[in-house]
Amino acid sequence: MLFRSLRETIDQLIRHRLAALGHPNDIQDIDDGCRRLRDIDIEHTLGLIRVIRETPAFYNLIQSPELKRFFEILKPDSVPHIAFDNCMIRVDGRENTGREFAWHFDNAFIAMSDDLVVFWIPILPVDTDMGCLKVIEGSHRKQWPIRLRHDFEKVAFS
DSSP, X not given: OHHHHHHHXXXXXXXXXXXXXXXXXXXXXXXXXXXXXXXXXXXXXXXXXXXXXXXXXXXXXXXXXXXXXXXXXXXXXXXXXOOGGGOOOOOOOTTOOTTOOOSOOHHHHHOSOTTOOOOXXXXXXOOGXXXXXXXXXXXXXXXXXXXXXXXXXXXXXX
């Protein structure tokens, strides 16, 4: 139900945005709608991401009792804390490789806590061709060292 509500909300937002821009809003699915928005201007897709995070459907998902129960199973002696600013949503489709990430630890990017639990929840069907999340069996039992590598020679500092 939570996923359906979020999918329906995203679908409505895309259709509304396309219509407001004077484009046909007869999208096949969310991927098709995002592709159309991106073809008009990438800023429309980025704006969509910001708007989705402010909807009740998104908030209901990240506050759901189901996620809380799952957290309690993973961290039974902890108090769940949702860092809302770090609750992300992605709307890039299968053909968009611009946001692919190499193997990584999320807590190295979020830097919130050593006790971090990250949920990856696809709202559309995914398959192995899309580079699905892979979990290394038993890796949750060990604290892995974090090494950040940056090529600062290519970064312009102001």
